[in-house]
Amino acid sequence: MSEIQDLSTFVRHPAEGVAAMDLVVEGVHCGACISTIEKGLSRDAAVRSARVNLASKRLTVEWTEGELRPSEILDRLSGLGYPAYPFAVETADSVELREEKRLLRCLAVAAFGAMNIMLLSVSLWAGAATGPSGATRDFFHWLSAVVALPTVAFAGRPFFDSAAKALKARTFNMDVPISLGVLLAIGLSVVQTLQHATEAYFDSAVMLLLFLLAGRYLDQRMRRRTRDVATNLAAMRAERAVKLFEGGEAREVPIAAIAPDDLVLVRAGERVAVDGVVEDGRSDVDQSLVTGETSPAPVATGAQVYAGSLNLTGALRVRVAKAATGTLLDEVNALLEKAVVQRSSYVRIADRAARLYAPVVHVTALATFLGWMLMGLGWEHALVIAITVLIITCPCALGLAVPAVQVVAAGAMFRHGVMLNSGDALERLAGVSDIVFDKTGTLTLPTLSVANLADIAPQDLSLAGSLALASKHPLARAVAAAAGATAPLPAHEFPGQGVTIFIEGVRLRLGSIAFCKAEAEAAPVAAKWPDASLMAFRAPERVVVFAIRQAARPDAREIVGELLNAGYRIEALSGDRPAAVEAAARELGIETFSGGVKPGDKIARLNALRSGGRKTLMVGDGLNDAPALAAAYVSMSPITAAHLTQTQADAVFLGDRLAPVAEALSLARKAKRLMVENLWLSAIYNLFAVPIAILGYASPLVAALAMSGSSVIVTVNALRARQARGF
Amino acid sequence: MNVLVFLVPLALALGALGLAAFLWALRNGQFDDLDGAAWRAISDDDLPDDAPRQNHV
Numbered sequence: 032m033s034e035i036q037d038l039s040t041f042v043r044h045p046a047e048g049v050a051a052m053d054l055v056v057e058g059v060h061c062g063a064c065i066s067t068i069e070k071g072l073s074r075d076a077a078v079r080s081a082r083v084n085l086a087s088k089r090l091t092v093e094w095t096e097g098e099l100r101p102s103e104i105l106d107r108l109s110g111l112g113y114p115a116y117p118f119a120v121e122t123a124d125s126v127e128l129r130e131e132k133r134l135l136r137c138l139a140v141a142a143f144g145a146m147n148i149m150l151l152s153v154s155l156w157a158g159a160a161t162g163p164s165g166a167t168r169d170f171f172h173w174l175s176a177v178v179a180l181p182t183v184a185f186a187g188r189p190f191f192d193s194a195a196k197a198l199k200a201r202t203f204n205m206d207v208p209i210s211l212g213v214l215l216a217i218g219l220s221v222v223q224t225l226q227h228a229t230e231a232y233f234d235s236a237v238m239l240l241l242f243l244l245a246g247r248y249l250d251q252r253m254r255r256r257t258r259d260v261a262t263n264l265a266a267m268r269a270e271r272a273v274k275l276f277e278g279g280e281a282r283e284v285p286i287a288a289i290a291p292d293d294l295v296l297v298r299a300g301e302r303v304a305v306d307g308v309v310e311d312g313r314s315d316v317d318q319s320l321v322t323g324e325t326s327p328a329p330v331a332t333g334a335q336v337y338a339g340s341l342n343l344t345g346a347l348r349v350r351v352a353k354a355a356t357g358t359l360l361d362e363v364n365a366l367l368e369k370a371v372v373q374r375s376s377y378v379r380i381a382d383r384a385a386r387l388y389a390p391v392v393h394v395t396a397l398a399t400f401l402g403w404m405l406m407g408l409g410w411e412h413a414l415v416i417a418i419t420v421l422i423i424t425c426p427c428a429l430g431l432a433v434p435a436v437q438v439v440a441a442g443a444m445f446r447h448g449v450m451l452n453s454g455d456a457l458e459r460l461a462g463v464s465d466i467v468f469d470k471t472g473t474l475t476l477p478t479l480s481v482a483n484l485a486d487i488a489p490q491d492l493s494l495a496g497s498l499a500l501a502s503k504h505p506l507a508r509a510v511a512a513a514a515g516a517t518a519p520l521p522a523h524e525f526p527g528q529g530v531t532i533f534i535e536g537v538r539l540r541l542g543s544i545a546f547c548k549a550e551a552e553a554a555p556v557a558a559k560w561p562d563a564s565l566m567a568f569r570a571p572e573r574v575v576v577f578a579i580r581q582a583a584r585p586d587a588r589e590i591v592g593e594l595l596n597a598g599y600r601i602e603a604l605s606g607d608r609p610a611a612v613e614a615a616a617r618e619l620g621i622e623t624f625s626g627g628v629k630p631g632d633k634i635a636r637l638n639a640l641r642s643g644g645r646k647t648l649m650v651g652d653g654l655n656d657a658p659a660l661a662a663a664y665v666s667m668s669p670i671t672a673a674h675l676t677q678t679q680a681d682a683v684f685l686g687d688r689l690a691p692v693a694e695a696l697s698l699a700r701k702a703k704r705l706m707v708e709n710l711w712l713s714a715i716y717n718l719f720a721v722p723i724a725i726l727g728y729a730s731p732l733v734a735a736l737a738m739s740g741s742s743v744i745v746t747v748n749a750l751r752a753r754q755a756r757g758f
Numbered sequence: 759m760n761v762l763v764f765l766v767p768l769a770l771a772l773g774a775l776g777l778a779a780f781l782w783a784l785r786n787g788q789f790d791d792l793d794g795a796a797w798r799a800i801s802d803d804d805l806p807d808d809a810p811r812q813n814h815v
Contacts, residue, residue, distance in 0.1 A: 062797025085794030135789075136781060143777040147770055167762065174766060 037274075038101035040288040041117035049079060051093040052101055054115040055266040056108065059088055064113070071111045075099065087259050090115065117285070118266035127255045134248040137186040141241040144182030145234070148175045149735075152234040156732050165227060172224040172231045179233040183217055186240050189247065205385040205430050208392060213239060216422045219415065235422055235734045242742045246434040253441050261450055261683065264670060272304040273297070275348065289351055297347045299526060300503035303340045307349040309333060314345035314527070317505070320673055321654045323471045323606030323628075325562060325581065339654060339673050341505060344527035379455045380703075381433040384710055396420045399725045420724040423734050424717055431742055432709035435749035440702035443753050447694040448685040449667075456681035459665035460696055461703030462646045466594060467637065467663070469651035470605035470615050470626075475581035476687060477652070477671045479509040482560050482578045491575045495568040498522055498541045501530045506566045507541065509579045540569040549574045562611030583619060590689040591619045594696070600645070604628050604636060606655050633659035650692060652676055667692060702752045709745045716741040 043051045059065065065083045068090065072081040077098035083090050092104055101117070108115040151171045187210070194206040216236035223231050274284045275294040286304050289295065294310060297303050303316070315327040320339040327343050330336060336349060396417045403413035441451050451457065468474050484492070496514020499507040501522035507530070522532040522539075529542010540546060544553045547567035556576040557565060563578035584590075595601055602623040605612045609626030616624035628636070637659055640647045649656070649663035652672035660666035660679040668680040677683055684691035720737045723729050783789065 062801050065794060065797055066801050083794060084791040085797065086791045132784065135784060139777060139780050139784070143773055147773050150769075151766070170762070171766075174770065178770065 037282050037284040037288060038105070038117055040285060041119055042101055044096070045093065048096045049093055050096045050099075050101075051091060052104065052117055053120055054090045054092065054104075054108070054117050055263045056083070056088055056090045056113050056115045057267065058113055059083060059085060059090075061085075067111055068108065068113055072104070072107060075107070078104075088263060116266040118262060124258060124262060127251070127258060131248070131251045131255050134189060134244060134251055137189060138241070138244045138248050140182055141186035141237060141244050144178050144186070144237045145241045147178050148234045148237050151175050152731065152735070165229070168229065169224070169227055172220075172233075175231060175233040176221060176224055179217060179220070179237055182237055183213060183240065186237075186244060187213055190240070190243065202382075203386050203389050204382050208385065208389045208424075209239070209243060209430060212236075212421050212424075215418050219418045219422075223415075230731050232419070232422055232731050232734065234731060235738065238735060238738060242738070243430045246431045246438075249438045250434045253438050253445075256445075260445075264685075291351050293351045295349045295351060297336075297342045297349055298503070299342055299344055299346060300505055300508070301342055303336050303342055303347075303349065304338055305349060305351045306335075306337050307351045308335055310348040310350045312345055312347035314347050315343040317341040317343055319471045319581070319607070320477070320652070323469060323653050323655055325471055325607050325611055326564065337654065343505060379433075380458050380706055380710075384433075392421065392424045395424070395721065395725070402725075403727075416725070416727045419727075419729045419734070420721065423720050423724040423729050423737060431745050432713055432749075433706050435746050436702050436705045436709060436752050439749050439752040440698055440705075444682075444695055444698050447698070448691045449695045449698075450683045450685075451681065452678075452683065453681050456665060457699050457702050458706070459646075459681065460648065460699035463599070463648040463665060463696060463699075465600045465602065465640055465645045465647045466692075467602045467604055467640075467647055467649050467659075468621070469649075469653060469656050469659075470603055470612050471581060471607055472652040472671060473650050473669060474587050474603065474615060474619060474689070475583050477581065477669075479505055479564075479579050480582045481509055481513040482563050482580050482582065483556065483576075484513060487575055487577070491568060491570070491573070494539065494570070495541055495575065495577070498530055498532060498539060498568070501532075502541075506564055506577075506579050510541070510566060510568075510577055537571050540567075542567065544576070547574065549576055552576050560614075562607070562614045583615065584687060584689045587689045588619050590693050591621060593693055595620070597696075599696075602636075604633050604659075606630075606653065630655045630658050634662045637662050648696070667695065698752070705749060705752050709748055712745055712748065713741060716744075 038052070041052050043053075045051050056068065059068065065085060068083050069081045072078050072092060075094075077094045079093040079095060081090065081092045090108075094104075105115055105117070151174055155168060155171055190206045190210050190213070193204065194210040197204040197207055213236045216232040216239075220231040220233050220236070271283050271285055272289055273281050273296040274289060275281055275296050281296055289305055295305055295307065299314065309330055309332055311332050313329075313331045315329050316336060317325070317327050318337065318340045319325045320341075321337045330347070335352075336342075336347070399420050400413050400417035403416055404410060408416075437457060440457055444451060471477075481487075492510075492514045493516065496511045496516030497518055497520045499511040499514070500516050500519035502508075502524055520532050520534065522530040522541075524530045525542070525546070529540055529546040531538060531540045531542075533539075544550055544565055544567050547569040549567035549569060552574045553565050553567065553576050556578050557563075560578035560580065563580035566577045566579055568575045568577070591601060600623070601621050603612060603616045603619075603621050604624070605626050606628055607626055612624050612626030616622075625636075633656070637647055637649065641664070646664040649659050649666045650668065651657075651660055651666070652668050654673040654675060656668070657673070657676045657679045660668065660676060665682075666680045667682045667684060668676050670677070670683055670685050672680070672683075682695060684695070716737065720729070723733065788795075
């Protein structure tokens with residue numbers, strides 16, 4: 032690209048006269064990279080600081096305002112061998128980061144409190160306070176209180192806040208019994224201390240917080256790292272557009288800098304980066320990422336074009352739309368709103384357990400209190416026993432049971448190229464019974480390739496490939512890629528038709544069927560490859576016809592077979608022509624399919640499946656799939672999907688292969704099994720611990736041992752979620 | 759026994775000092791890039807360089 036890049040939208044101004052920019056850098060992986068980049072940039076006097084973050088593969092550069100253009104920094108970095116991509120820090124990112132730091136602070140405070148209180152408690156249990164007066168014991172209890180009260184006030188906030196929110200909404204979550212247990216334990220201990228009692232539960236309360244905070248912090252960190260990777264990937268494939276300024280100047284700008292009513296130039300072979308109306312120009316566009324339809328549609332002045340379509344033949348000047356009305360995008364947005372409202376409110380397994388668990392615990396505690404009263408025990412003593420029941424049942428293991436599995440499973444998915452967008456996606460993925468695939472870009476790769484390579488003679492292919500290099504047309508690029516051609520021929524291009532060259536006394540042509548007058552030869556190829564676009568190559572005495580289409584993902588057939596064997600029902604729903612959908616579905620062994628499906632019809636189909644009691648995983652990438660993804664029980668999309676679509680998906684998978692979908696399903700099933708197992712483990716723990724507490728034998732030592740024991744068991748069990756595969 | 763009255767709170771105070779140091783380090787961004795810090799420790803920043811370094815954050 033010869034245009035100067037305008038990156039001003041990414042520049043921050045942290046201080047007067049200072050400009051800064053955040054960049055994602057490709058290929059940094061060691062200390063040498065850090066010093067190459069930092070020293071390389073710092074040689075410039077205008078650069079005030081350059082700091083690489085190796086963990087997140089990001090770079091922050093600060094320079095003196097006005098002395099350096101942002102694009103020069105990118106040039107210098109790529110000169111150093113590190114292509115970099117600017118990105119804007121989203122507010123959601125910094126909120127997540129703040130929450131993570133807050134949890135880490137709470138965790139540190141709780142760890143300090145737990146260690147020191149435990150130090151005091153262990154000395155008491157070991158017999159430090161055997162003196163007749165109990166003065167040492169009281170002193171230790173007071174010290175524990177001095178440490179525990181501020182610790183709980185600070186480190187317990189995440190739980191108290193969440194519990195208050197849940198109660199305000201008149202629901203229960205796990206944080207309600209947790210908060211109640213901690214507060215009661217602390218309150219009881221203070222009263223016990225005041226009354227010179229022999230036992231206090233400061234250690235239990237603080238240790239409980241420590242365990243739970245550890246689980247929550249890990250959970251948050253996993254989510255944040257997933258987000259970071261997603262942001263980096265988004266920055267690397269950030270779309271740019273050529274903006275036409277008044278006076279005819281053309282400049283390449285990031286999409287974030289484009290406003291409604293701007294004029295944008297889209298050349299042949301480029302993706303349209305904006306939604307808008309064609310101001311002038313004539314071309315064919317491939318809207319497969321938008322509608323799923325793979326055969327190109329002609330556009331001319333006044334036609335609507337959408338972001339994500341591929342401009343095939345001619346240059347277009349597009350006026351950016353303010354807000355689309357009465358268009359496909361409008362329809363997609365309306366459907367999306369409805370689908371999001373309709374989305375069945377899934378209740379997380381942990382919350383379901385809490386709803387079941389909290390009343391049982393509270394009733395048990397009350398019954399214990401009344402029971403001891405009836406047995407003739409004083410109300411104070413009965414109350415103490417009732418509160419110890421609450422403390423010992425406080426769902427320490429229960430609170431860890433689900434998050435610990437989630438963290439381990441999300442980590443395992445990450446390694447298999449699946450990134451979860453939502454926390455409960457795991458549980459929903461585990462319940463899936465049906466899978467609905469979109470065809471274009473999901474079952475098939477988003478890039479074009481030559482389908483009938485086997486029918487083409489190698490010398491024709493290499494000649495056609497060299498000729499194809501002269502054209503920017505996507506079909507020609509696919510031919511060039513298939514031939515592995517690197518040396519272009521100095522051919523002449525007729526835009527929208529083809530390229531031709533006169534070489535060694537013969538004329539060679541590569542282009543549309545009409546351009547090469549190859550109608551007769553094209554007919555059998557078209558019949559054999561109904562979903563392909565055709566391109567012809569004519570040397571004087573022979574004609575070759577290329578069938579070019581989006582090939583199926585390399586392992587699609589195998590994975591579909593594996594999923595069918597595992598008992599999933601599989602369907603293909605696509606906006607593409609029925610013939611093309613049928614060909615692709617047959618090739619992959621999918622028996623239920625329909626083509627020409629509109630976005631609304633996709634939702635209707637999903638709703639029909641739902642009312643039949645089926646739980647559907649929707650996998651799609653197009654803009655037209657976005658409402659269906661939102662309406663499905665759970666959804667996934669490839670990383671190449673349209674932006675709007677990706678934000679609606681519960682999980683995003685990377686790479687050319689379809690295997691991550693199968694991995695995700697198998698990991699999710701395993702994770703769900705472990706979650707249920709963990710919940711049972713903590714239920715069994717309670718089965719033993721609660722009778723001890725009800726009978727009044729739950730000393731602080733017993734409580735400490737029982738709690739840490741059950742937490743460790745649950746966490747170790749969760750680690751098994753690492754290995755996948757095998758349904 | 760009376761020695762406990764001094765020593766135990768002293769131990770607590772030392773622990774609190776450690777906590778304060780950790781919270782300071784956290785706030786100061788010392789934990790933002792754990793991978794990078796490992797490499798920076800062995801970089802030869804302190805050796806004379808052919809080009810003068812112009813910045814230190």
